Amino acid sequence: MQAAVLAGTATASTLLYQRLNPAPVEPIQGEKLDAAAEASKSEAVKNGYVVEDKLTPFEAITTYNNFYEFDTSKGGVATAAKGFVTKPWQVSVGGLVNKPRVFDLDELLKFPLEHRVYRLRCVEGWSMVIPWIGFPLSKLLEKVEPTSQARYVAFQTLFDPNRMPNQRTGVLDWPYVEGLRLDEAMHPLTIMATGLYDEVLPPQDGAPIRLVVPWKYGFKSIKSVVNISLVADEPPTTWNIQAPNEYGFYSNVNPDVPHPRWSQATERRIGEYSRRKTLLFNGYGEQVAHLYQGMDLVKNY
Amino acid sequence: MTFPKLVIFINALIPLVLLLWDLYHKRVGPNPLEFATRTTGMLTLVFLCLTLAVTPLRKIFGINALVKFRRMLGLFAFFYGSLHLLTYVWFDRQFHLLSTIEDIGRRPFILAGMTAFVLMAPLAITSTNQMVRRLGGKRWARLHRLVYFAATAGVVHFWMLVKSDTSLPFTFAFILLFLLGYRVLLKYTPAQPTPPSTSLFPRD
Numbered sequence: 001m002q003a004a005v006l007a008g009t010a011t012a013s014t015l016l017y018q019r020l021n022p023a024p025v026e027p028i029q030g031e032k033l034d035a036a037a038e039a040s041k042s043e044a045v046k047n048g049y050v051v052e053d054k055l056t057p058f059e060a061i062t063t064y065n066n067f068y069e070f071d072t073s074k075g076g077v078a079t080a081a082k083g084f085v086t087k088p089w090q091v092s093v094g095g096l097v098n099k100p101r102v103f104d105l106d107e108l109l110k111f112p113l114e115h116r117v118y119r120l121r122c123v124e125g126w127s128m129v130i131p132w133i134g135f136p137l138s139k140l141l142e143k144v145e146p147t148s149q150a151r152y153v154a155f156q157t158l159f160d161p162n163r164m165p166n167q168r169t170g171v172l173d174w175p176y177v178e179g180l181r182l183d184e185a186m187h188p189l190t191i192m193a194t195g196l197y198d199e200v201l202p203p204q205d206g207a208p209i210r211l212v213v214p215w216k217y218g219f220k221s222i223k224s225v226v227n228i229s230l231v232a233d234e235p236p237t238t239w240n241i242q243a244p245n246e247y248g249f250y251s252n253v254n255p256d257v258p259h260p261r262w263s264q265a266t267e268r269r270i271g272e273y274s275r276r277k278t279l280l281f282n283g284y285g286e287q288v289a290h291l292y293q294g295m296d297l298v299k300n301y
Numbered sequence: 302m303t304f305p306k307l308v309i310f311i312n313a314l315i316p317l318v319l320l321l322w323d324l325y326h327k328r329v330g331p332n333p334l335e336f337a338t339r340t341t342g343m344l345t346l347v348f349l350c351l352t353l354a355v356t357p358l359r360k361i362f363g364i365n366a367l368v369k370f371r372r373m374l375g376l377f378a379f380f381y382g383s384l385h386l387l388t389y390v391w392f393d394r395q396f397h398l399l400s401t402i403e404d405i406g407r408r409p410f411i412l413a414g415m416t417a418f419v420l421m422a423p424l425a426i427t428s429t430n431q432m433v434r435r436l437g438g439k440r441w442a443r444l445h446r447l448v449y450f451a452a453t454a455g456v457v458h459f460w461m462l463v464k465s466d467t468s469l470p471f472t473f474a475f476i477l478l479f480l481l482g483y484r485v486l487l488k489y490t491p492a493q494p495t496p497p498s499t500s501l502f503p504r505d
Contacts, residue, residue: 060331
């Protein structure tokens with residue numbers, strides 16, 4: 001009798017624990033991105049688009065995600081995003097431009113793809129090194145010819161609670177929106193990514209197309225983009241709406257500007273035991289510091 | 302140890318065993334250090350709530366015997382709290398005392414968590430029968446009211462570190478509010494005929 005009580009309660013406790021801490025999902029090997037083969041790795045290295053740090057494993061990049069449209073727990077996104085339909089997909093690019101256009105995903109995939117290995121620094125204090133495949137945003141913007149009034153670029157994620165179930169909750173103000181100053185958007189480091197590790201971008205990482213701005217905190221790199229608009233004034237951005245005193249429009253990685261609730265001086269590189277020092281502009285200062293000359297980075301956080 | 306106590310003891314250790322097992326088998330996702338910290342933190346709050354649930358359950362359902370398990374539940378809260386603190390000092394601060402102190406001053410949510418731990422420590426130390434005798438029941442009971450503040454600081458600590466999805470901290474806050482609110486209610490409502498309270502730690 002006593003043995004049965006012990007065994008029974010122990011089983012119940014075990015099940016409860018496992019229910020609250022589900023086993024991590026196995027990484028799903030995705031589709032190869034055929035055009036990725038054409039992206040020159042040596043060219044990318046030559047242009048300074050490849051950091052030398054050790055790559056974060058594919059399985060970490062695809063099972064540890066912040067993508068609140070699917071789930072607010074980083075381990076839960078991959079499961080929730082499984083089977084996310086990205087075909088058909090269109091991105092409309094308009095606003096203050098001479099030639100507004102709606103691009104089919106197939107057209108976007110025809111832009112000459114480039115290879116980039118970037119650091120990604122999350123505002124939460126962890127970081128990864130990710131081999132992206134994509135093309136510079138500038139190439140896309142050139143096609144639509146921004147007018148002289150255009151000073152900012154506004155981005156928008158898909159809003160479709162049927163496909164992005166967590167959009168039914170109010171954790172964020174949907175749809176997710178982000179923005180860049182035009183010169184930031186035109187910078188050669190700023191890319192629209194369509195793949196990683198030579199594979200088609202997995203849903204949990206922002207399929208089918210996402211922005212990557214490596215010198216800013218990760219939340220600036222908006223995922224699953226459907227709308228890009230050239231505007232005259234600084235556009236609203238989701239995390240800034242959520243907590244204006246915590247997340248600014250610029251959100252450049254900066255170890256000297258603490259988040260009001262935690263320091264940004266160090267970060268944990270996924271896979272490493274000790275924390276490493278966070279670098280100003282995430283280590284891309286040489287390429288981007290000139291964009292912010294004369295600006296107070298504490299005030300413009 | 303009596304059999305019911307043994308059951309609670311074993312069950313209270315199961316999460317730790319499973320956590321270590323999963324860590325060893327690398328079944329905890331790409332950020333195992335964060336997982337260990339998060340899980341031990343959550344367990345601390347769970348055991349704090351269980352400890353604080355003893356009195357309301359006793360009074361509402363008249364199961365006085367529950368008080369026998371309160372000390373063990375409280376000590377498990379402190380045990381998981383200590384592990385939680387250890388993961389932070391170890392994985393986050395690499396055992397640098399100075400950097401830990403700096404961090405407490407810099408990050409309010411760390412200060413809240415540390416406050417909770419500091420409030421729990423004297424309760425663990427004075428949890429023995431001998432300490433109850435030495436302090437005297439009244440003083441002992443007054444000292445152990447610190448647990449209300451420890452649990453509150455723990456929930457505040459959790460709430461402060463969440464970016465936007467406050468559902469879990471909210472759940473803990475709601476439970477805690479009920480557990481503490483019940484006590485306030487009890488204090489300010491006219492005494493009802495309750496079964497005479499037994500000594501703090503009735504003999505088994």
